Amino acid sequence: MAQVHAKTILSDCQYNIVKQLEKELQFLWCVDGYIKDAEREGNTKCAKAFREIKADEEKHARMLKGLLSDFQKSGK
Ligand SMILES: [Fe+2]
Numbered sequence: 340m341a342q343v344h345a346k347t348i349l350s351d352c353q354y355n356i357v358k359q360l361e362k363e364l365q366f367l368w369c370v371d372g373y374i375k376d377a378e379r380e381g382n383t384k385c386a387k388a389f390r391e392i393k394a395d396e397e398k399h400a401r402m403l404k405g406l407l408s409d410f411q412k413s414g415k
Pocket residue numbers: 363395396399400
């Protein structure tokens with residue numbers, strides 16, 4: 340039911356971008372806690388890995404935001 344509504348409002352591509360952006364932002368919302376947990380446990384390798392993943396996900400989120408902006412500008 341939700342997909343039927345989504346398709347009348349967004350193209351498949353727009354919908355996929357929104358869904359992926361949501362996933363990226365959910366991760367970014369949580370990742371500082373993951374880093375703190377790793378630091379509290381003295382696991383510098385894990386903290387470093389999450390910092391690197393965070394940087395990658397920030398890049399992906401900006402990329403997806405740019406794609407949404409392109410859709411807005413083109414009106415498609
Ligand atoms: Fe990503």
